Amino acid sequence: xxxxxxxxxxxxxxxxxxxxxxxxxxxxxxxxxxxxxxxxxxxxxxxxxxxxxxxxxxxxxxxxxxxxxxxxxxxxxxxxxxxxxxxxxxxxxxxxxxxxxxxxxxxxxxxxxxxxxxxxxxxxxxxxxxxxxxxxxxxxxxxxxxxxxxxxxxxxxxxxxxxxxxxxxxxxxxxxxxxxxxxxxxxxxxxxxxxxxxxxxxxxxxxxxxxxxxxxxxxxxxxxxxxxxx
Amino acid sequence: xxxxxxxxxxxxxxxxxxxxxxxxxxxxxxxxxxxxxxxxxxxxxxxxxxxxxxxxxxxxxxxxxxxxxxxxxxxxxxxxxxxxxxxxxxxxxxxxxxxxxxxxxxxxxxxxxxxxxxxxxxxxxxxxxxxxxxxxxxxxxxxxxxxxxxxxxxxxxxxxxxxxxxxxxxxxxxxxxxxxxxxxxxxxxxxxxxxxxxxxxxxxxxxxxxxxxxxxxxxxxxxxxxxxxxxxxxxxxxxxxxxxxxxxxxxxxxxxxxxxxxxxxxxxxxxxxxxxxxxxxxxxxxxxxxxxxxxxxxxxxxxxxxxxxxxxxxxxxxxxxxxxxxxxxxxxxxxxxxxxxxxxxxxxxxxxxxxxxxxxxxxxxxxxxxxxxxxxxxxxxxxxxxxxxxxxxxxxxxxxxxxxxxxxxxxxxxxxxxxxxxxxxxxxxxxxxxxxxxxxxxxxxxxxxxxxxxxxxxxxxxxxxx
Numbered sequence: 001x002x003x004x005x006x007x008x009x010x011x012x013x014x015x016x017x018x019x020x021x022x023x024x025x026x027x028x029x030x031x032x033x034x035x036x037x038x039x040x041x042x043x044x045x046x047x048x049x050x051x052x053x054x055x056x057x058x059x060x061x062x063x064x065x066x067x068x069x070x071x072x073x074x075x076x077x078x079x080x081x082x083x084x085x086x087x088x089x090x091x092x093x094x095x096x097x098x099x100x101x102x103x104x105x106x107x108x109x110x111x112x113x114x115x116x117x118x119x120x121x122x123x124x125x126x127x128x129x130x131x132x133x134x135x136x137x138x139x140x141x142x143x144x145x146x147x148x149x150x151x152x153x154x155x156x157x158x159x160x161x162x163x164x165x166x167x168x169x170x171x172x173x174x175x176x177x178x179x180x181x182x183x184x185x186x187x188x189x190x191x192x193x194x195x196x197x198x199x200x201x202x203x204x205x206x207x208x209x210x211x212x213x214x215x216x217x218x219x220x221x222x223x224x225x226x227x228x229x230x
Numbered sequence: 231x232x233x234x235x236x237x238x239x240x241x242x243x244x245x246x247x248x249x250x251x252x253x254x255x256x257x258x259x260x261x262x263x264x265x266x267x268x269x270x271x272x273x274x275x276x277x278x279x280x281x282x283x284x285x286x287x288x289x290x291x292x293x294x295x296x297x298x299x300x301x302x303x304x305x306x307x308x309x310x311x312x313x314x315x316x317x318x319x320x321x322x323x324x325x326x327x328x329x330x331x332x333x334x335x336x337x338x339x340x341x342x343x344x345x346x347x348x349x350x351x352x353x354x355x356x357x358x359x360x361x362x363x364x365x366x367x368x369x370x371x372x373x374x375x376x377x378x379x380x381x382x383x384x385x386x387x388x389x390x391x392x393x394x395x396x397x398x399x400x401x402x403x404x405x406x407x408x409x410x411x412x413x414x415x416x417x418x419x420x421x422x423x424x425x426x427x428x429x430x431x432x433x434x435x436x437x438x439x440x441x442x443x444x445x446x447x448x449x450x451x452x453x454x455x456x457x458x459x460x461x462x463x464x465x466x467x468x469x470x471x472x473x474x475x476x477x478x479x480x481x482x483x484x485x486x487x488x489x490x491x492x493x494x495x496x497x498x499x500x501x502x503x504x505x506x507x508x509x510x511x512x513x514x515x516x517x518x519x520x521x522x523x524x525x526x527x528x529x530x531x532x533x534x535x536x537x538x539x540x541x542x543x544x545x546x547x548x549x550x551x552x553x554x555x556x557x558x559x560x561x562x563x564x565x566x567x568x569x570x571x572x573x574x575x576x577x578x579x580x581x582x583x584x585x586x587x588x589x590x591x592x593x594x595x596x597x598x599x600x601x602x603x604x605x606x607x608x609x610x611x612x613x614x615x616x617x618x619x620x621x622x623x624x625x626x627x628x629x630x631x632x633x634x635x636x637x638x639x640x641x642x643x644x645x646x647x648x649x650x651x652x653x654x655x656x657x658x659x660x661x662x663x664x665x666x667x668x669x670x671x672x673x674x675x676x677x678x679x680x681x682x683x684x685x686x687x688x689x690x691x692x693x694x695x696x
Contacts, residue, residue, distance in 0.1 A: 046456050047389055047459060047461075062449070063452065067392070067460055124442040143442075220430065220433040221416060222415075222434045
């Protein structure tokens with residue numbers, strides 16, 4: 001039988017909440033956690049490692065659901081920097097807007113931002129998926145290594161700078177591409193993958209009208225003429 | 231007749247030995263310019279600064295005499311137990327010796343080298359540190375106490391390894407290249423290394439120099455908060471920085487909530503970076519340490535926040551002097567590699583020594599001069615990912631060498647401490663030291679030997695406070 005627990009962060013500390021999430025929750029019957037009055041506090045739900053639904057009701061601070069594994073976390077509000085950073089699996093959803101570095105270095109899982117994300121969204125991405133319903137700021141997907149970033153709105157300057165093997169799909173305009181990023185043709189497999197990702201994120205979107213950005217791979221070797229003799 | 235032709239035919243005054251070389255454009259500088267003209271890419275190499283710098287060698291101990299009495303060198307106890315990270319962490323690190331192994335990645339080092347360091351450190355009761363490539367299962371197994379680095383690249387970084395680490399080290403920079411990111415050239419990005427770092431095999435990997443999820447010191451405080459939350463406030467959190475503006479940087483790290491501050495002086499090594507970084511950035515370890523100590527003392531945090539110093543530490547004397555200047559421990563990288571056999575003319579195949587001078591020659595170097603870690607063709611199997619070369623390092627044998635070396639270093643530290651009348655190596659103090667050069671006196675803030683003069687701190691040789 002499933003059970004739920006509620007934490008009021010006006011009366012309980014983030015430390016007490018996280019300690020419960022790490023130590024008592026795994027193996028218990030509780031499958032749903034409700035967090036009230038986050039009031040912009042940081043690191044709420046950081047280090048989760050079990051299949052639980054967590055709802056955070058209100059605006060939250062930095063590093064929300066950082067390094068998440070397995071859990072499905074929804075923030076009913078806006079978040080500060082680095083939501084879902086280094087996520088390994090599971091899902092993190094922000095109903096509002098996200099500040100900088102959303103989904104930084106995420107190795108797995110899905111991060112969905114229903115509003116806009118600020119600069120450096122998806123920076124250093126390592127296999128996770130990031131879907132932003134609105135716009136993203138400058139230097140998004142900087143040095144992204146693997147995974148997919150979807151921007152349904154517009155992308156700011158220097159999108160995908162120094163990109164490795166990660167792929168970016170953009171529905172709206174792109175201010176400018178970063179070094180070594182290039183627009184590539186949308187293949188049928190891209191449309192299919194994008195459609196699946198939008199469906200998983202619960203978002204509407206005409207996958208065929210997105211553009212694909214990938215790496216030109218011209219920075220993979222420092223000095224091609226030197227044949228790595230350095 | 232004394233015409234011009236006669237003057238031309240006069241013999242030169244003296245031979246070539248009297249030709250005047252330029253001090254500005256000497257042979258090294260000309261070689262540097264010629265190399266640049268041919269290659270079009272700056273020089274990249276391993277190890278640390280090779281230039282001559284003021285070092286701990288420029289300090290001596292004022293051991294006991296009539297005014298102080300020593301402890302019996304072979305009989306009375308002198309402890310070297312070292313505790314780090316008790317400021318906020320509920321599980322501080324406890325070490326038997328004040329010498330730790332610095333962060334060096336699997337990727338830059340072979341798996342055998344990491345294994346050997348782990349075994350030696352565990353036997354001696356000290357810690358090893360991961361590097362810019364994540365934690366390997368082998369090193370977790372061989373290292374009793376393992377510090378897990380959180381670097382800008384975040385290669386292979388994950389919460390499972392974070393939770394199974396004994397401490398966390400947030401790396402802001404390192405002494406060989408403060409302000410620069412990691413580097414691993416394609417020759418060393420093997421399939422295993424590439425897999426651990428989520429990168430295509432064989433590419434020249436140039437890591438980020440800034441963290442992806444925070445930027446300034448105020449953010450760092452929040453980042454430290456996140457790491458503490460994820461590890462339930464158990465693990466000590468170190469902040470490692472290259473030695474540049476040490477006084478300010480240490481204060482910021484302490485304010486951000488570090489349990490331990492690690493300062494890496496300009497002699498600190500690397501497996502690969504630009505030569506211009508290695509030789510021209512940062513300040514000497516000797517100059518960095520007193521600045522860090524002053525910052526901690528000004529904040530009333532000496533003893534509360536641990537201080538580890540690194541960058542060119544080689545001997546027990548270096549360690550003892552670092553402790554006397556106020557460090558709680560030191561960290562060694564290059565010295566540990568040399569103990570593993572780095573720059574040896576031979577490797578040991580289990581039965582005897584095998585000369586590998588030819589392999590050094592193929593790299594364009596010779597035993598004793600090699601700094602070619604970046605090539606991945608280490609003749610003694612330490613800084614390589616080549617399966618054939620890696621087999622030249624036998625982890626069990628190499629672990630014995632490193633253990634012996636660490637043992638000697640610690641014996642030297644306790645010897646000096648006893649001679650200064652201390653029953654605990656951490657009781658060594660600045661008052662136990664004198665400086666041999668004006669430069670060392672100024673940097674270490676220790677009186678010049680035979681005087682009470684500290685340049686920059688006092689104006690006469692009789693009045694240190696004026």
